[in-house]
Amino acid sequence: xxxxxxxxxxxxxxxxxxxxxxxxxxxxxxxxxxxxxxxxxxxxxxxxxxxxxxxxxxxxxxxxxxxxxxxxxxxxxxxxxxxxxxxxxxxxxxxxxxxxxxxxxxxxxxxxxxxxxxxxxxxxxxxxxxxxxxxxxxxxxxxxxxxxxxxxxxxxxxxxxxxxxxx
Amino acid sequence: xxxxxxxxxxxxxxxxxxxxxxxxxxxxxxxxxxxxxxxxxxxxxxxxxxxxxxxxxxxxxxxxxxxxxxxxxxxxxxxxxxxxxxxxxxxxxxxxxxxxxxxxxxxxxxxxxxxxxxxxxxxxxxxxxxxxxxxxxxxxxxxxxxxxxxxxxxxxxxxxxxxxxxxxxxxxxxxxxxxxxxxxxxxxxxxxxxxxxxxxxxxxxxxxxxxxxxxxxxxxxxxxxxxxxxxxxxxxxxxxxxxxxxxxxxxxxxxxxxxxxxxxxxxxxxxxxxxxxxxxxxxxxxx
Numbered sequence: 001x002x003x004x005x006x007x008x009x010x011x012x013x014x015x016x017x018x019x020x021x022x023x024x025x026x027x028x029x030x031x032x033x034x035x036x037x038x039x040x041x042x043x044x045x046x047x048x049x050x051x052x053x054x055x056x057x058x059x060x061x062x063x064x065x066x067x068x069x070x071x072x073x074x075x076x077x078x079x080x081x082x083x084x085x086x087x088x089x090x091x092x093x094x095x096x097x098x099x100x101x102x103x104x105x106x107x108x109x110x111x112x113x114x115x116x117x118x119x120x121x122x123x124x125x126x127x128x129x130x131x132x133x134x135x136x137x138x139x140x141x142x143x144x145x146x147x148x149x150x151x152x153x154x155x156x157x158x159x160x161x162x163x164x165x166x167x
Numbered sequence: 168x169x170x171x172x173x174x175x176x177x178x179x180x181x182x183x184x185x186x187x188x189x190x191x192x193x194x195x196x197x198x199x200x201x202x203x204x205x206x207x208x209x210x211x212x213x214x215x216x217x218x219x220x221x222x223x224x225x226x227x228x229x230x231x232x233x234x235x236x237x238x239x240x241x242x243x244x245x246x247x248x249x250x251x252x253x254x255x256x257x258x259x260x261x262x263x264x265x266x267x268x269x270x271x272x273x274x275x276x277x278x279x280x281x282x283x284x285x286x287x288x289x290x291x292x293x294x295x296x297x298x299x300x301x302x303x304x305x306x307x308x309x310x311x312x313x314x315x316x317x318x319x320x321x322x323x324x325x326x327x328x329x330x331x332x333x334x335x336x337x338x339x340x341x342x343x344x345x346x347x348x349x350x351x352x353x354x355x356x357x358x359x360x361x362x363x364x365x366x367x368x369x370x371x372x373x374x375x376x377x378x379x380x381x382x383x384x385x386x387x388x389x390x391x392x393x394x395x396x397x398x399x400x401x402x403x404x405x406x407x408x409x410x411x412x413x414x415x416x417x418x419x420x421x422x423x424x425x426x427x428x429x430x431x432x433x434x435x436x437x438x439x440x441x442x443x444x445x446x447x448x449x450x451x452x453x454x
Contacts, residue, residue: 004453004454005452005453005454006449006450006453006454011449011453012445012449013445013446013447013448013449014444014445014446014447014448015447015448016448017448017449017450018450082454089452089454154450154454155454156454
């Protein structure tokens with residue numbers, strides 16, 4: 001889930017510039033919360049944490065529901081490069097597209113090994129946020145993956161991806 | 168306060184554009200451009216497209232000129248109001264008239280608002296509004312006779328006079344049966360006022376807003392703008408918009424205008440700066 005500040009209510013305009021992302025994020029968070037006793041947020045900074053808390057607060061978890069597995073629900077706040085075009089926040093870096101392509105493929109397939117191997121120096125140079133958190137996912141086995149959102153409407157690569165992992 | 172203008176209600180944070188539509192051959196700004204009825208209807212279509220919530224139809228120019236009696240005024244505006252009503256069922260139609268006789272006829276044709284630019288010169292106008300459930304704009308003219316220019320007018324305190332007269336007029340309308348939420352006050356820039364008076368009213372508009380009555384301002388291309396900047400009619404838009412911004416800051420609710428789009432943008436920008444209105448779409452730095 002990308003920690004996009006435009007998702008916060010204090011940044012709302014009369015027209016929502018991230019309506020599609022908001023809808024995808026809201027649905028995914030509701031799914032995540034369903035049946036969970038609590039959600040662990042992995043966020044790189046305070047802003048990402050606030051976005052996560054807002055999304056969690058606006059979801060309507062059905063805590064009475066049951067799940068086959070009992071482990072934590074985890075919400076990882078991260079996005080790809082913010083240097084994907086000349087209009088992007090970080091202007092264009094030609095390396096951004098290849099970086100994001102690899103990141104997107106790993107997210108879509110639940111390739112934890114590939115995610116853990118992301119070069120943190122390159123990620124920082126490309127203004128990718130939160131990707132260092134994937135290094136802590138070692139040992140996770142992703143059983144199912146679903147991509148709800150995959151776009152870069154403002155020159156920043158966003159994904160909303162649901163993983164179901166083996167316990 | 169919620170505003171009820173005939174068939175439409177507006178929440179208390181809404182600002183409204185009242186577009187001037189002249190059915191006159193001699194008004195100062197358009198010099199008869201919409202004298203022909205079809206041209207006037209085109210003007211209505213244009214201002215509706217630009218987002219005006221209200222049209223203000225007038226059959227007599229404010230300045231001295233050829234006499235237009237009540238029958239002639241009715242001839243100029245009444246059937247036109249009916250045409251506009253048929254074409255735009257939800258549009259708020261205001262008629263700029265001081266005559267009760269005219270007010271009754273145009274309300275019968277579908278007018279929602281009687282805009283009395285001459286400060287209650289005809290004491291029966293409040294009754295006409297009350298009878299038809301119309302809204303009323305109560306202006307301050309310092310007691311000027313309709314269609315006269317100010318000449319050596321003095322006030323001890325022009326803002327106090329404007330507040331005193333418009334509030335008294337509003338209360339008279341209320342007593343006559345006009346709904347409280349359908350009464351608007353207007354300091355009437357340039358009416359019974361020299362440029363210094365109009366500038367002071369602009370500067371201190373917040374005092375009128377503080378009365379609690381919704382305030383209408385009519386600033387568009389007027390002489391106080393022209394004299395402030397030494398510019399003729401036709402070159403006063405920037406000055407008009409600056410005055411508009413000051414009135415928006417003070418909390419004016421209705422803006423009677425020639426140019427709808429620039430005025431709407433000015434008022435929206437001021438309201439957005441003040442936090443009364445959200446930005447239309449904010450993404451810069453928030454991606």
